[in-house]
Amino acid sequence: MKWARAALPPLIVGVLAIVAWELTVSLGRIAPFILPAPSAIWNELVEQRQNVWEAALASGENALIGLVAGAALGVLVAMAASRFKPLTEVSIPFAAVLNALPIIALAPILNNMFESTSSIPRRLVTAIIVFFPVFVNTLRGLREVNPIHQELMHAYAAGGWTFARKVRLPGALPYVFTGLRQASSLAVIAAVVAEYFGGLQTGLGSRITSAAAFTAYPRAWAFVAGACLLGLVFYLTTLLLERLAMPWRTRLIA
Amino acid sequence: MTAVVVSSVTKIFNRGRTDEVAALSDVDLEVRDGEFVSLIGPSGCGKSTLLRLIADLIEPSTGTVTVAGQGAAKARKEQAYGIAFQQAGLFEWRTVLRNVELPLELRGLSKRERKARAEQMLALVGLEDFAGHYPAQLSGGMQQRVAIARALAVQPPLLLMDEPFGALDEMTRERLQSELLGICAKTGTSTVFVTHSISEAVFLSNRVVVMSARPGRITASIEVDLPSRDDAGRQSPAYFDKITEVRQALRGTPAAASSPRSSESAAAGTDAR
Amino acid sequence: MTAVVVSSVTKIFNRGRTDEVAALSDVDLEVRDGEFVSLIGPSGCGKSTLLRLIADLIEPSTGTVTVAGQGAAKARKEQAYGIAFQQAGLFEWRTVLRNVELPLELRGLSKRERKARAEQMLALVGLEDFAGHYPAQLSGGMQQRVAIARALAVQPPLLLMDEPFGALDEMTRERLQSELLGICAKTGTSTVFVTHSISEAVFLSNRVVVMSARPGRITASIEVDLPSRDDAGRQSPAYFDKITEVRQALRGTPAAASSPRSSESAAAGTDAR
Amino acid sequence: MKRFLYVLLGLAVAAALWEGYKVVGNPEGTVLFGVRILPRADDLSMPHLWTVLERLGRPELTGGRPVWIVVAQACLFTLGITAAGFVIGALVGLLLAVAMERFRVVERGLLPYVILSQTVPLVALAPLVAGWGGTIMPPWAVVSVIAAYLAFFPVAVGMLRGLQSPSASGVELMRSYAAGWWRTLVKLRFPSALPYLFPALRLAGAAAVVGAVVGEISTGTRGGVGRLIIEYSREATSDPAKVYTAMLGAALLGLVVAGLVSLLELPLMRHRRHVEVATL
Amino acid sequence: DQDSATPAPGGSGGALTPVKLQLQWFFQAQFAGYIAAVDQGFYKEQGLDVQLLEGGVDIVPQTVLAQGKADYAIAWVPKALASREQGAGITDVGQIFGRSGTYQVAWKDSGITKAADLKGKKVGNWGFGNEYELFAGMTKAGLDPGKDVTLVQQQFDMQALLKKEIDAAQAMSYNEYAQLLEAKNPATGKLYTPDDFSIIDWKAEGSSMLQDAVWANTEKLNDPAYQQQTVKFLTGTIKGWAFCRDNAEKCRDLVVAKGSKLGKSHQLWQTNETNKLIWPAPGGIGVIDEAAWKQTVDISMTTKNQTGDTVLTKAPEGLAFTNDYINQAITAAKSAGVDVNGTSFQPTTVTLTEGGA
Numbered sequence A: 001m002k003w004a005r006a007a008l009p010p011l012i013v014g015v016l017a018i019v020a021w022e023l024t025v026s027l028g029r030i031a032p033f034i035l036p037a038p039s040a041i042w043n044e045l046v047e048q049r050q051n052v053w054e055a056a057l058a059s060g061e062n063a064l065i066g067l068v069a070g071a072a073l074g075v076l077v078a079m080a081a082s083r084f085k086p087l088t089e090v091s092i093p094f095a096a097v098l099n100a101l102p103i104i105a106l107a108p109i110l111n112n113m114f115e116s117t118s119s120i121p122r123r124l125v126t127a128i129i130v131f132f133p134v135f136v137n138t139l140r141g142l143r144e145v146n147p148i149h150q151e152l153m154h155a156y157a158a159g160g161w162t163f164a165r166k167v168r169l170p171g172a173l174p175y176v177f178t179g180l181r182q183a184s185s186l187a188v189i190a191a192v193v194a195e196y197f198g199g200l201q202t203g204l205g206s207r208i209t210s211a212a213a214f215t216a217y218p219r220a221w222a223f224v225a226g227a228c229l230l231g232l233v234f235y236l237t238t239l240l241l242e243r244l245a246m247p248w249r250t251r252l253i254a
Numbered sequence B, C: 001m002t003a004v005v006v007s008s009v010t011k012i013f014n015r016g017r018t019d020e021v022a023a024l025s026d027v028d029l030e031v032r033d034g035e036f037v038s039l040i041g042p043s044g045c046g047k048s049t050l051l052r053l054i055a056d057l058i059e060p061s062t063g064t065v066t067v068a069g070q071g072a073a074k075a076r077k078e079q080a081y082g083i084a085f086q087q088a089g090l091f092e093w094r095t096v097l098r099n100v101e102l103p104l105e106l107r108g109l110s111k112r113e114r115k116a117r118a119e120q121m122l123a124l125v126g127l128e129d130f131a132g133h134y135p136a137q138l139s140g141g142m143q144q145r146v147a148i149a150r151a152l153a154v155q156p157p158l159l160l161m162d163e164p165f166g167a168l169d170e171m172t173r174e175r176l177q178s179e180l181l182g183i184c185a186k187t188g189t190s191t192v193f194v195t196h197s198i199s200e201a202v203f204l205s206n207r208v209v210v211m212s213a214r215p216g217r218i219t220a221s222i223e224v225d226l227p228s229r230d231d232a233g234r235q236s237p238a239y240f241d242k243i244t245e246v247r248q249a250l251r252g253t254p255a256a257a258s259s260p261r262s263s264e265s266a267a268a269g270t271d272a273r
Numbered sequence D: 001m002k003r004f005l006y007v008l009l010g011l012a013v014a015a016a017l018w019e020g021y022k023v024v025g026n027p028e029g030t031v032l033f034g035v036r037i038l039p040r041a042d043d044l045s046m047p048h049l050w051t052v053l054e055r056l057g058r059p060e061l062t063g064g065r066p067v068w069i070v071v072a073q074a075c076l077f078t079l080g081i082t083a084a085g086f087v088i089g090a091l092v093g094l095l096l097a098v099a100m101e102r103f104r105v106v107e108r109g110l111l112p113y114v115i116l117s118q119t120v121p122l123v124a125l126a127p128l129v130a131g132w133g134g135t136i137m138p139p140w141a142v143v144s145v146i147a148a149y150l151a152f153f154p155v156a157v158g159m160l161r162g163l164q165s166p167s168a169s170g171v172e173l174m175r176s177y178a179a180g181w182w183r184t185l186v187k188l189r190f191p192s193a194l195p196y197l198f199p200a201l202r203l204a205g206a207a208a209v210v211g212a213v214v215g216e217i218s219t220g221t222r223g224g225v226g227r228l229i230i231e232y233s234r235e236a237t238s239d240p241a242k243v244y245t246a247m248l249g250a251a252l253l254g255l256v257v258a259g260l261v262s263l264l265e266l267p268l269m270r271h272r273r274h275v276e277v278a279t280l
Numbered sequence E: 001d002q003d004s005a006t007p008a009p010g011g012s013g014g015a016l017t018p019v020k021l022q023l024q025w026f027f028q029a030q031f032a033g034y035i036a037a038v039d040q041g042f043y044k045e046q047g048l049d050v051q052l053l054e055g056g057v058d059i060v061p062q063t064v065l066a067q068g069k070a071d072y073a074i075a076w077v078p079k080a081l082a083s084r085e086q087g088a089g090i091t092d093v094g095q096i097f098g099r100s101g102t103y104q105v106a107w108k109d110s111g112i113t114k115a116a117d118l119k120g121k122k123v124g125n126w127g128f129g130n131e132y133e134l135f136a137g138m139t140k141a142g143l144d145p146g147k148d149v150t151l152v153q154q155q156f157d158m159q160a161l162l163k164k165e166i167d168a169a170q171a172m173s174y175n176e177y178a179q180l181l182e183a184k185n186p187a188t189g190k191l192y193t194p195d196d197f198s199i200i201d202w203k204a205e206g207s208s209m210l211q212d213a214v215w216a217n218t219e220k221l222n223d224p225a226y227q228q229q230t231v232k233f234l235t236g237t238i239k240g241w242a243f244c245r246d247n248a249e250k251c252r253d254l255v256v257a258k259g260s261k262l263g264k265s266h267q268l269w270q271t272n273e274t275n276k277l278i279w280p281a282p283g284g285i286g287v288i289d290e291a292a293w294k295q296t297v298d299i300s301m302t303t304k305n306q307t308g309d310t311v312l313t314k315a316p317e318g319l320a321f322t323n324d325y326i327n328q329a330i331t332a333a334k335s336a337g338v339d340v341n342g343t344s345f346q347p348t349t350v351t352l353t354e355g356g357a
């Protein structure tokens, strides 16, 4: 009941949009080499499901590894930065600088620094992109310790490590997940777009460009749909993990 | 033995800087074993500072603080006191039971032991049925009861409370006051209790210590001896007399006398939210 | 004329859903011109709901609300009342003066007029020197005074206040109470005042309306007639008697009588923070 | 000011790490279990920083203009595209946020797709809009559209949170003044949303730069840094420092945009508390 | 520049007709003939004001043409045929490049000399539709491109091959191959030479496909005015390419002046190599050779890429190509004294300098 109420409006909008799209293409006689109809994309998706699945697995693996590595790094650096004040002062503006860079454009350089036959460069790009939101949010969480909790732990004569383990980390958890949520779909985009610039031709990105180069737009969009679904899976998985990790939270996404 | 001895204590924050504040000046205070002492005074007079000195959360600029016959630092390390604040300050990621267990955990008690003790404390504050709940599922009053149970968990000889009922509505507040009195009587705990409410101070205390601001000092110490500490007590003339006495002691402070607003506008700088 | 007439009002939230709440049941209330009426009762008894009905912020499920002889909706559109909440709710991006100007702005007064009026209101609450300050630079008590000035800016015949002093310490609170009384007397404003504090209700009001919860209804209406409303009044036996009378009226409510904790644990679901 | 020093310090540390690695690192990189876990340190992959700086001073092609002028001009061009994309994106985001705030149904129906829209890789989008250039808009505007597509998202989400941020009592206060939806928006919701808007704008600025750079590459628009990156990277074999000069330009562009957006908020955010927005 | 006042022979006099030509990529010598024809006024003579549109990663010239945003487009035949299958109404009216310039380059010492040698190797590949000659070659040699080799997305540079990350790299004779020869061999301090590499030339493997062609809008070809314009455009184009055959250095300068970031020696190399793909043109420049066309269509229909897709699912329908206009243009050019066969064409030897500068 509650689910239906939440799911209905987006569902209706989605169905309406797809119907409108289909009608525009078929009634407006728009050639498939300009904009393919949803039905054509669907047919391709069904036909290519094996390829879409395999490409999604390849891109998904890169995105996942990049996400895990970037998130782990983000949390670790945030922990270090929260312990040493000067490090915070340096790292915050520096992370902001890093975030302002068009990192995707780093891909060709990373390909040269590592090797374009491995997936390391694109995983690295993903990790760098993921790093920022996780780092910033975690650091904020770690620094925003409730002063009462601080005094309480002092009153209990708790040491630094105990304090970090029992208060700082669990207190920062909601923030970590806020960062992860943002990072999850970013990771997929980054992994797919990085395929643009080199590396193994196994993922969704190279499939999309390859199909698009042959004006096989329905096929290209079938792979795009795969990318969207992959992003959604990442996002929802993070949401689920968040639920599981924080049973005390009654509401998600404050 | 004396539960707390504060002698000639001065506390100056930010010494030598432009924003130096003399929070406490030459304060002496003794709390006898089993005694319930309230600290009352205008905002910024140093009540919390005094409490935190006793808890060894901050150190005095001059003077000494003794808790249960030993230095405040030693007392803290031995968890010789329990403490509670205006905000319950529960750990939202722990269940009610595990919140109460926390100080026991840090004392290194075994799992079984601390569970037993925590359950006992929850029973004391009447929340045994909520052990598995998370704080967010409780009302403000219930949260504050959990905080009290947590403060009592290590069965400390001394209880320090900084406006623990400040955020509650008056009716819940009165109920918790009665419960607190019952618990203190049962456990024989000495208590230092900071409050803004005259009636609360009078109802709870054996002695109300009145403070004044800038610099913070003790201006009066009023012994209270109500016929009974229950609803009847709240309606006794002795109760109303003491309320008037404390109010006058508060009004009598020079700061309040000079101008009706001066203390507040002066506070604007430090007290702003 | 009567300032407010509430007759046979019922308010049910979320009607027909699983989380239906009967917040008010068959409530009648009259506030005479110039009268100061306090609403008191346990948390969740519907005090705020009743106030918001008078303000036409929500609509009654059944029954009618009349303000200054006209429907509540019409009264709201004519800004026939001023309102203030527990949180001062000042707009932090406006100076004190411009906060007070806001309701006048929305009424379409000229710049000069509203500046003059706002300054006059600030003088009334004693904050003329802080006109150019931003809310964040003021203490809580001063912020609440600005909120009162804002509520009074359109010089409404009726003032609605929902625990305006609830977040302040008792001493600041007592000072503001006296000031509020002075202002109401000066302007002849009728007032409906929601509070949790028995002493506050008694000190301020011509009449204290006591409510009980689940469903919210009025259980008592106690006329108060203190010899004087100043420090002497606070020490008069009449004052203490009325406090006792209100306390008993509150205790006498079935919810509180049945079990010492029942109302609170029941509130956990809706009142949780 | 202090921040600026810290950034400089950070840059110095990064430079030291780069050169330090070149000294100690294996020119062929470190390979572990068949995976190159550390990058190659040879001059082809990681040119010396001074080589890059020196390359900036030399002409692009024999007899041509010095590289730094070419890069600076390209950055300026891309800055224009970014600015247009940023403005379009911010406006669209704002309008969406207002619509979503106004109608709960719109929020429920649209928000999931706003989020979903960002999972569509640019690679897929570019061919669709690439054709618009030269007909309904000048070719550079197509790149702006791509930039706007990335920029609108943080603004829409952040602004929605901001518009929804006023407390219930604030909204009730406006209702008590008989203020309608529009006046409540102007007097209450919009000012309340500013602390949410500016961090969102900063994210949008960064996104617009990425969109402009990638968009230039994909639509073959001439004149910007994106184009330079790809043209110079074709020469990475023989002139490795050259790509880095373009990268440096892109980095600078990102910083300038971030700086400009921060400047926007200076006059408006005085007397205001700062919040952090969580998009998504 | 040529005097623009020269009366246009075929032109209706007066105002020039604006014409847009969509190129496949950035300005480079691959398109020198068109650039020269604009610069030398060959199009103007024909009464045309030609505007050259640069390409990009996501610009598909034949789509731009089909959408009516350009009047003509340069595109590789298989890609354009694929777009035709998707409904793009386009026709090949002039097969400017008679030969394919795609190589697969390997190190000499790797022993890779033919497609079959690629088995089990890491093979660089551009994707973007430039991969089917490679796939056809491998398929012909009995390899499954999806399984028997590791395909690697190649970048715009040749670093991957130089660093031996991949065993064979895709290269255009006129571009990437030159990049290899512009790189310094760290061992000797000198540039690499052709002796360092071995080349698989798909022309030799029999898997080459037709490349740069001029495509026109099929529907508009019914319009006599467009027909005329097409002939004029092709005439100008022929003159342009003939000019570049005879004035390689001048063409190089024109391309460089267009703002290409590649160096002078590189562009000269590219001009020269491009000329080799056009000249000699026994049947006349731009005339579509039926055999080569058939080979292209056959490969397009049978060769599978790594996902099992072919370029075409069925034989091209309708007017996929026509020699009507190019033949008229050749006649016109011939009568203007242009050598349209270049029988005597001799490629020069271009010395590449480091970085192509």
Ligand SMILES: Nc1ncnc2c1ncn2[C@@H]1O[C@H](COP(=O)(O)OP(=O)(O)OP(=O)(O)O)[C@@H](O)[C@H]1O
Binding pocket: B013, B014, B021, B022, B023, B041, B042, B043, B044, B045, B046, B047, B048, B049, B050, B216, B270, C169
């Ligand atoms: N950590 C600190 N640094 C600087 N000044 C402080 C600090 N803590 C307290 N002060 C100052 O010391 C004075 C006393 O503060 P304290 O908190 O003890 O007052 P209080 O009586 O508890 O007030 P309240 O009733 O508002 O809680 C105030 O002027 C306050 O601004």
Ligand SMILES: Nc1ncnc2c1ncn2[C@@H]1O[C@H](COP(=O)(O)OP(=O)(O)OP(=O)(O)O)[C@@H](O)[C@H]1O
Binding pocket: B169, C013, C014, C021, C022, C023, C041, C042, C043, C044, C045, C046, C047, C048, C049, C050, C216, C270
């Ligand atoms: N908008 C609403 N939707 C649903 N239920 C509501 C709403 N507003 C109030 N209620 C419910 O109506 C009842 C009365 O609420 P109200 O806020 O009027 O109580 P109150 O007396 O003001 O309590 P408090 O002293 O805590 O402010 C409560 O049970 C509350 O949960």
Ligand SMILES: Cc1ncc(C[n+]2csc(CCO)c2C)c(N)n1
Binding pocket: E024, E025, E030, E056, E057, E126, E128, E130, E172, E175, E176
């Ligand atoms: C990503 C990408 N790479 C290359 C080409 C174009 N392409 C066509 S021919 C050729 C070789 C000579 O430059 C190249 C590179 C493209 N369109 N997209």
Ligand SMILES: [Mg+2]
Binding pocket: B047, B048, B049, B162
């Ligand atoms: Mg305090």
Ligand SMILES: [Mg+2]
Binding pocket: C047, C048, C049, C162
């Ligand atoms: Mg209320």
